[in-house]
Amino acid sequence: DGGITQSPKYLFRKEGQNVTLSCEQNLNHDAMYWYRQDPGQGLRLIYYSQIVNDFQKGDIAEGYSVSREKKESFPLTVTSAQKNPTAFYLCASSQGWGRETQYFGPGTRLLVL
Amino acid sequence: GENVEQHPSTLSVQEGDSAVIKCTYSDSASNYFPWYKQELGKGPQLIIDIRSNVGEKKDQRIAVTLNKTAKHFSLHITETQPEDSAVYFCAASYNNNDMRFGAGTRLTVKP
Numbered sequence: 001d002g003g004i005t006q007s008p009k010y011l012f013r014k015e016g017q018n019v020t021l022s023c024e025q026n027l028n029h030d031a032m033y034w035y036r037q038d039p040g041q042g043l044r045l046i047y048y049s050q051i052v053n054d055f056q057k058g059d060i061a062e063g064y065s066v067s068r069e070k071k072e073s074f075p076l077t078v079t080s081a082q083k084n085p086t087a088f089y090l091c092a093s094s095q096g097w098g099r100e101t102q103y104f105g106p107g108t109r110l111l112v113l
Numbered sequence: 114g115e116n117v118e119q120h121p122s123t124l125s126v127q128e129g130d131s132a133v134i135k136c137t138y139s140d141s142a143s144n145y146f147p148w149y150k151q152e153l154g155k156g157p158q159l160i161i162d163i164r165s166n167v168g169e170k171k172d173q174r175i176a177v178t179l180n181k182t183a184k185h186f187s188l189h190i191t192e193t194q195p196e197d198s199a200v201y202f203c204a205a206s207y208n209n210n211d212m213r214f215g216a217g218t219r220l221t222v223k224p
Contacts, residue, residue: 004156042117042202042214043157090156100145106154107204 003027004105006091011110013078013085021076023091029095029103030096032074036060037088037092038105046089049074078110115140124155127223132193134218136203137185143205146186148177150157151200151217160201161188193222 004025013019025032031050036041045058049068063082068074074093078085088109092102116139126132133187138146144165149157163170163177170177173194176180181188190197204206206212 006156037159040122040216042119042216045212101147101159101162101211102212103159104149106156107154109154 003102004091004093006089006105006108008108009106011108012113013110013113016080018077018079019110020108021078021089021091021106023074023076025072025074025091025093025105027046027093027095027103028071029093030071031094032068033092033094034058034064034066034074034076035090035092037090043090046076084112114206115143115207115211115213118170119203119214119218121218122128122216123219123221124157125221125223126193128193130189130193132156132197132220132222133183133224134188134201134203134220136187136205136215137183137208138205138213139184140205140207140211141181141184142207145206146177146179147204149202157202165179190220193220195222195224198222 007022033048034046044060046064047066048054050073055066056069074101088089088107090107094102119136147162150160151157161175161177163179174191176189198221200217202217203215
């Protein structure tokens with residue numbers, strides 16, 4: 001069953017804590033993305049990766065970090081520097097850079113305790 | 114960079130009626146325009162897309178039109194059904210370098 005998986009579905013963060021959101025794809029896609037979605041707003045790009053071992057900041061990268069050590073995995077860490085982390089986080093992938101269709105995972109909802 | 118505006122923010126129609134959602138973009142170099150449907154608590158799913166060399170594309174009850182001169186594109190859903198109720202997002206990009214999303218339209222189809 002091919003696709004993009006994200007885990008966990010819900011995540012709770014305590015004050016000052018770093019948390020990591022998982023994103024895995026078995027579509028053999030080169031490019032992967034992380035978006036943040038707030039109520040009533042569109043998707044905003046946090047980070048993207050065109051290829052393994054490479055990633056670039058998006059529009060709202062402050063307080064977040066990523067890694068791309070494997071083609072199929074693109075984890076996102078929400079650090080304590082992100083003061084307003086409560087949001088719905090979406091991971092996406094596309095076949096390659098310049099092949100435009102992005103496919104999304106089911107999302108992770110992050111809540112602050 | 115690209116800026117995408119989407120209207121209306123909410124849309125309510127009776128089952129069987131048509132629904133139209135409109136988006137405008139700012140960057141004339143944009144050449145790819147996907148539409149996504151997002152159900153509550155789920156990730157967006159691609160429903161239709163159009164590239165800049167085409168003016169219209171249809172897939173059963175869904176169609177998208179593109180006016181490059183005016184820099185706007187629209188989603189048309191005919192014979193709406195209750196399961197069409199969701200949030201719809203438009204997006205515009207230039208070769209995937211800068212995919213920008215509209216703020217979304219919440220469509221409600223009343224039975």
